[in-house]
Amino acid sequence: MNDTNQQLAEAAQVMKNSKHCVAFTGAGISVESGIPPFRGPSGLWAKYDPMILDLNFYLSKPEQSWPVIKELFFDFFGHSRPNEAHYALARLEEKGIIKEIITQNIDNLHQEAGSKTVHEFHGNSVQFVCTRCGKITPRNKLTLSEKPPRCPLPSCGGLLKPDFIFFGEGIPQKAYEASVRAANIADCFLVIGTTGEIMPASYIPLQAKENGAKIIEINIEKSNFTDKITDIFIQEKASAAMTQLEKLCLAGFS
Numbered sequence: 290m291n292d293t294n295q296q297l298a299e300a301a302q303v304m305k306n307s308k309h310c311v312a313f314t315g316a317g318i319s320v321e322s323g324i325p326p327f328r329g330p331s332g333l334w335a336k337y338d339p340m341i342l343d344l345n346f347y348l349s350k351p352e353q354s355w356p357v358i359k360e361l362f363f364d365f366f367g368h369s370r371p372n373e374a375h376y377a378l379a380r381l382e383e384k385g386i387i388k389e390i391i392t393q394n395i396d397n398l399h400q401e402a403g404s405k406t407v408h409e410f411h412g413n414s415v416q417f418v419c420t421r422c423g424k425i426t427p428r429n430k431l432t433l434s435e436k437p438p439r440c441p442l443p444s445c446g447g448l449l450k451p452d453f454i455f456f457g458e459g460i461p462q463k464a465y466e467a468s469v470r471a472a473n474i475a476d477c478f479l480v481i482g483t484t485g486e487i488m489p490a491s492y493i494p495l496q497a498k499e500n501g502a503k504i505i506e507i508n509i510e511k512s513n514f515t516d517k518i519t520d521i522f523i524q525e526k527a528s529a530a531m532t533q534l535e536k537l538c539l540a541g542f543s
Contacts, residue, residue, distance in 0.1 A: 300505045300521045301537035304386055307477035307503075312378055313494055314392045314399070315480020317508060318527045322543065323370040324396055344457035348420060351437035362414050362451060362452055363433055366396060367478035374481065374527035375402035377535040382524050386445060386538050388475075391468045393483060393490050395453040408467040410460060421447025460489060472497040480506045483526050485513030494518060507531070
């Protein structure tokens with residue numbers, strides 16, 4: 290048995306024996322769905338100015354930032370579909386092995402794959418919020434153009450903002466509290482495709498470790514977590530690793 294197979298077998302055993310296994314996902318799980326990461330040499334911020342996602346800049350100069358936001362998150366990302374890693378997590382949740390998912394991603398791919406309990410730490414791109422009246426409008430109810438979107442309420446007409454976190458915004462309270470609660474009760478914490486560079490999200494796996502959870506990490510290269518808190522490191526693409534973990538976890542499962 291090679292090292293990767295042994296690590297997969299050990300990870301599956303930990304997952305099967307756990308009482309509350311939580312998955313924590315980052316950009317790496319969606320790369321295979323065609324969504325590039327934000328950081329790194331091939332990341333989006335190497336090509337685009339992060340200022341487009343600064344809240345104050347968007348509110349004051351939406352006509353400058355909106356066309357880029359539309360291109361990135363709605364023209365390009367909108368065509369992405371879940372990959373095998375997303376589907377494996379959904380099936381493991383259905384079987385009761387994965388209890389909940391905390392994701393830093395805003396792409397909605399976990400839900401599209403069938404996952405039910407998903408805490409969106411950075412919000413979601415499938416809806417918009419009015420910056421004036423607070424009304425929530427689903428993306429599919431809007432016709433997006435090159436002009437910044439406006440609230441559909443005739444009495445309002447305020448600027449709409451995608452309901453994910455911009456620079457300068459706080460983490461959604463409900464998602465934050467649910468994530469902290471999950472980290473406090475998890476005995477198995479599956480970290481997939483994240484560098485561990487983004488705060489405060491990077492504190493969540495650390496909190497799980499402090500509360501006694503076994504940390505299983507899946508990543509194509511070492512992260513800020515690997516040498517600090519990871520118990521089992523599987524250096525593999527998310528889809529390949531999760532496909533194997535699903536088979537091992539569900540072997541003999543009725």
